[in-house]
Every structure is written in C-alpha cells, then in structure tokens.
Amino acid sequence: xxxxxxxxxxxxxxxxxxxxxxxxxxxxxxxxxxxxxxxxxxxxxxxxxxxxxxxxxxxxxxxxxxxxxxxxxxxxxxxxxxxxxxxxxxxxxxxxxxxxxxxxxxxxxxxxxxxxxxx
Numbered sequence: 251x252x253x254x255x256x257x258x259x260x261x262x263x264x265x266x267x268x269x270x271x272x273x274x275x276x277x278x279x280x281x282x283x284x285x286x287x288x289x290x291x292x293x294x295x296x297x298x299x300x301x302x303x304x305x306x307x308x309x310x311x312x313x314x315x316x317x318x319x320x321x322x323x324x325x326x327x328x329x330x331x332x333x334x335x336x337x338x339x340x341x342x343x344x345x346x347x348x349x350x351x352x353x354x355x356x357x358x359x360x361x362x363x364x365x366x367x368x369x
Contacts, residue, residue, distance in 0.1 A: 281359070283322050283335040286317075286355035291363040294332055295369075299325030302355040316356040325358055 279281070299321040304312045327333040338360040345353045 277337050277341040278343055279337075281336060281338070283338055286334065286336065286363070291333075292366045293336070293361045294329050294364055294366070295334070295362060296359065297322070297325040297328045297335070297356065297362045298359045299328070300355055300357045302353055304351060304353050306351040307349075308346075312351075318356060318358070321356050321358045323350070325360070326362055329362040329364070331364045331367055333364040335360040336363055337361045 273336070301316045301321040301324070303314060303316050306312050322335060326335060335358070338358055340356070340358050341357040343357065345355065346355065
C-alpha cells in the first residue's frame with residue numbers, strides 16, 4: 251500500500267511540473283484589422299482578444315479551431331462604441347498540459363478605434 255502511494259504521489263508531482271509550460275511564436279505586426287479609408291476616427295483604448303483550441307494528446311482537436319475573426323471581434327467588443335482595430339500585434343502561443351494535450355492560443359492586441367460618444 252505504501253509503495254502504491256509513493257508511485258501515485260511521484261507521478262502526480264511529475265505531471266504537475268509539466269503543466270502549463272508553453273512557447274510563443276509567429277509574432278507579427280499589422281497596421282489595421284480592416285481597411286480604414288478615413289483618418290477621421292478616435293483611438294478609444296487598447297484591447298486584447300484571443301481564440302483557442304484544445305488538442306487531446308496534442309493531435310486531435312476537441313474544441314473549435316482558432317479564428318482570427320473571433321479574436322478580433324472579442325477585442326473590439328470589450329470597448330464601447332469600438333468599430334475596428336489598428337496597430338495590431340498578433341501572436342500564437344502553445345501551452346503544454348502533460349499528459350492531457352496542448353492548447354493553441356491566437357492572441358491579438360491593438361488600439362480600438364471608433365467614434366467617441368458625445369455627452
């Protein structure tokens with residue numbers, strides 16, 4: 251009984267040591283999310299959005315695939331009266347959760363633009 255407890259305890263510590271480690275890659279900078287034809291806008295505030303998917307055993311996707319459109323809309327919706335984003339920074343993170351699988355995360359950060367609400 252003592253041997254089984256030691257084995258289970260050792261395996262749990264080993265798996266906890268590997269949980270959550272990850273790496274960031276594919277960083278890119280874009281001037282705008284959509285074509286902005288006018289300079290008649292206000293920068294409302296900076297915002298971050300993300301989209302993620304979980305791969306069981308690192309191979310089989312369980313949740314919806316990552317989507318740039320979802321990440322952008324999530325970031326814009328956080329800001330009242332926001333319309334689109336400029337000064338975009340886009341990156342991809344992979345988080346490892348041994349032995350369950352991996353999570354791929356697409357993140358966007360930028361300035362949300364739109365019209366300020368007149369009071």
